[in-house]
Amino acid sequence: SQTIHQWPATLVQPVGSPLSLECTVEGTSNPNLYWYRQAAGRGLQLLFYSVGIGQISSEVPQNLSASRPQDRQFILSSKKLLLSDSGFYLCAWKRTGTGGHEQYFGPGTRLTVT
Amino acid sequence: EDKVVQSPLSLVVHEGDTVTLNCSYEVTNFRSLLWYKQEKKAPTFLFMLTSSGIEKKSGRLSSILDKKELSSILNITATQTGDSAIYLCAVLRYAGNMLTFGGGTRLMVKP
Numbered sequence: 491s492q493t494i495h496q497w498p499a500t501l502v503q504p505v506g507s508p509l510s511l512e513c514t515v516e517g518t519s520n521p522n523l524y525w526y527r528q529a530a531g532r533g534l535q536l537l538f539y540s541v542g543i544g545q546i547s548s549e550v551p552q553n554l555s556a557s558r559p560q561d562r563q564f565i566l567s568s569k570k571l572l573l574s575d576s577g578f579y580l581c582a583w584k585r586t587g588t589g590g591h592e593q594y595f596g597p598g599t600r601l602t603v604t
Numbered sequence: 605e606d607k608v609v610q611s612p613l614s615l616v617v618h619e620g621d622t623v624t625l626n627c628s629y630e631v632t633n634f635r636s637l638l639w640y641k642q643e644k645k646a647p648t649f650l651f652m653l654t655s656s657g658i659e660k661k662s663g664r665l666s667s668i669l670d671k672k673e674l675s676s677i678l679n680i681t682a683t684q685t686g687d688s689a690i691y692l693c694a695v696l697r698y699a700g701n702m703l704t705f706g707g708g709t710r711l712m713v714k715p
Contacts, residue, residue: 522701533610533692533707534647541701549702580646584701591636591654591696593703595646 492517496581496596504604509554509568511599513581516562521583523564524593525556528578540564541586576603606631608706610693616712621683625709627693628675637676638703639667640692647692650678683713 493516503509515521522541526534536549538556546556553572557565564581578600582593607630617623629637636654640647651660653669653676660667664687667678680687690710694703 524702526705532690533608534694534705536702536704539701591652592638592649594649595640597645 492583492594494581494583494594494596496579496599498599499597500600500602502602502604503571505573506570509566509571509575509601511566511579511581511601513564513566513596514562515583518562518583518585520561520586522586522593523558524582524584525564525566526580526582528580528598534580538566571603573603576601606695606697606704608693608695608704610691610706610709612709613707614710614712616714617683618714619684621713622679622681623683623711625678625680625691625693625711626675627678627706628673629693629695629704629706630674631695631697631704633698633700634671634674635696635698635700637669638694638696639676639678640694642690642692642708643688650691680711683711685713685715687711688713 495514524539525537528534540546540558554568578598580598581596584593609628611626636652638652639650651667656671664681669676690708692708693706
């Protein structure tokens with residue numbers, strides 16, 4: 491079976507500090523990977539997605555970046571955090587090819603920028 | 605630009621009530637609509653709908669898609685406190701890798 495991990499679970503960082511959130515998937519190969527942000531218990535905003543190693547598509551211009559150094563690893567980064575970066579960050583994966591349309595989510599990281 | 609709108613924004617009911625949550629969409633080359641339940645952390649997948657008029661059912665939850673009206677409903681019968689959550693609707697288009705999510709409906713079921 492497949493599992494998806496995210497860490498850390500919670501993070502409090504000062505404005506201007508760097509950020510690195512990590513997501514890994516087990517039990518599947520060549521998944522599509524996604525980073526979302528969710529503000530105040532509302533809908534999900536897609537930030538980045540990746541269909542393969544080194545392939546990143548950005549959906550919203552901001553001071554965040556993403557990288558996919560390995561097939562099942564997806565990293566969200568920032569060089570300098572802003573207050574507006576606070577939120578709940580979710581990573582998700584989806585089967586490629588003719589697999590299902592559904593995405594499966596990790597447990598999330600709650601980021602507070604102070 | 606794809607658009608997904610959910611209503612109501614929030615809902616408070618008592619145990620045993622039946623609720624209907626709505627999702628409407630505007631998307632080019634619609635492929636499927638998905639429902640998720642989010643309690644505290646990760647959204648969990650409930651249903652995927654691709655064809656109009658075919659009801660998907662799981663226990664007390666059911667959902668149906670109306671492609672003519674560009675909408676879907678999620679019904680929960682005999683609600684329980686454990687149904688309290690945010691319910692998210694999302695759409696997928698053909699030749700796309702991304703889901704577009706609605707803003708969610710926050711359901712609270714009181715004992």
